[in-house]
Amino acid sequence: xxxxxxxxxxEVTEMGQEVTLRCKPIxxxxxxxxxxxxxMRGLELLIYxxxxxxxxxxxxxxxxxxxxxxxxxFSTLKIQPSEPRDSAVYFCASNPDRGTNTEAxxxxxxxxxxx
Amino acid sequence: QxxxxxxxxxxxxxxxxxxxxxxTYSDRGSQSxxxxxxxxxxxxxxxxxxxxxxxxxxGRFTAQLNKASQYVSLLIRDSQPSDSxxxxxxxxxxxxxxxxxxxxxxxxxKP
Numbered sequence: 001x002x003x004x005x006x007x008x009x010x011e012v013t014e015m016g017q018e019v020t021l022r023c024k025p026i027x028x029x030x031x032x033x034x035x036x037x038x039x040m041r042g043l044e045l046l047i048y049x050x051x052x053x054x055x056x057x058x059x060x061x062x063x064x065x066x067x068x069x070x071x072x073x074f075s076t077l078k079i080q081p082s083e084p085r086d087s088a089v090y091f092c093a094s095n096p097d098r099g100t101n102t103e104a105x106x107x108x109x110x111x112x113x114x115x
Numbered sequence: 116q117x118x119x120x121x122x123x124x125x126x127x128x129x130x131x132x133x134x135x136x137x138x139t140y141s142d143r144g145s146q147s148x149x150x151x152x153x154x155x156x157x158x159x160x161x162x163x164x165x166x167x168x169x170x171x172x173x174g175r176f177t178a179q180l181n182k183a184s185q186y187v188s189l190l191i192r193d194s195q196p197s198d199s200x201x202x203x204x205x206x207x208x209x210x211x212x213x214x215x216x217x218x219x220x221x222x223x224x225k226p
Contacts, residue, residue, distance in 0.1 A: 033214055035216075041218075042216065042217070042218035042219055043159070043203065043216040043218075043219070045213060045214065045215060045216070048213055048214075056213060091158060091159075093214070095214070103149055103161045103164060104149075104205070104214045105161075106158040106159050106160070107158060108157075108158050109158050
């Protein structure tokens with residue numbers, strides 16, 4: 001298996017622009033997570049999907065952030081409009097959801113820079 | 116209070132020493148715990164998992180869990196410079212699979 005695949009790996013955009021980050025989870029995994037990592041705040045859970053349904057989005061910082069999972073093999077995280085403070089590394093992770101004894105597998109991350 | 120808390124460090128140890136990394140958690144219903152290692156510029160990768168009270172050993176790594184004290188630790192024996200990384204503690208909590216992470220402890224192993 002290719003693992004969790006994220007695109008793009010790097011994104012530089014101007015303040016006010018829309019940014020879309022993409023994630024393909026590992027085939028057969030039922031749970032998908034989006035995280036944001038910064039030096040100041042560490043690894044923050046933004047939203048969690050199970051069987052394509054958003055279960056908990058309490059970590060989404062503002063209405064500018066939205067996430068979708070239209071099918072089991074694809075998810076997007078959108079920021080509109082983007083701001084410099086959104087600059088961070090965004091990780092997608094998936095989990096087979098076979099109970100508690102299963103790890104989360106991470107993609108390579110997208111490094112977002114908003115100028 | 117964060118669900119999972121760690122000392123951010125940095126923790127510096129000489130090569131060959133034992134590195135001890137600690138983590139506390141707030142959800143008493145948590146049943147499983149995971150230690151991830153993250154090298155600079157890379158994504159987190161799993162190195163150990165533990166579900167039962169006591170110790171679990173895997174090579175140079177030992178994970179320890181004390182559910183009464185809500186405490187998890189990771190010991191790295193014979194530390195090597197290649198162990199220098201940030202170590203993240205994680206737990207899905209009682210509500211499975213939310214996978215909260217601690218802020219991570221940066222470990223420096225000096226040659």
